[in-house]
Amino acid sequence: MRQLSHWGLDKLSFTTELVASELVTNAIRYAGGGPVGLRLIRAAVLICEVSDASNTHPRMRRARATEEGGRGLFLIAQLTERWGSRYTRQGKTIWTEQPLPGP
Template identity: 65%
Template sequence: WGLDDVAFTTELIVSELVTNAIRYARGGPIQVRLIRDRTLTCEVSDTGHTAPNLRHAASDDEGGRGLFIIAQMTHHWGTRYTSTGKTIWTEQDLPQPDRQ
């Protein structure tokens, strides 16, 4: 898709969301979907029904920073519930094409 400028950020977002799905969904399939439209949407679906919590971790906490970091790197993010679980989605702004 020619999105080298957002590749690192996208990899970090996918990694965090998949890690959370593995850690908290406790089994069942995990699906990842990337959608390129006006934004780059990343969706990670799992069989869990627990909503993620955005929190500010203390300096001595070993975890709890992932969703905070994702919120800083994305335009929007949220949770959509389904009959089989939930989908956490993020939207990243796409780089503007060079105009000449």
């Protein structure tokens, strides 16, 4: 949140914190150990990247009303402009893009 404030992007703090929390939680839960990385990149959009050592492709699914989990990527898709994943030698990176607020 400190970095977003430094960039003057306080309006994106709540959404970015929610997105980053969900992605990091998924990486810890499903990556099977190894390092987890988080990067925020301010470009034409705000990019949030979470990297882990897994090569498992993330998939969005619709959780049943009685299920506790399974809504993370659906929520991320609703809160961000775009999201996706790419594979690296060390595993994979999930990325999201949020539009920057206007002046």
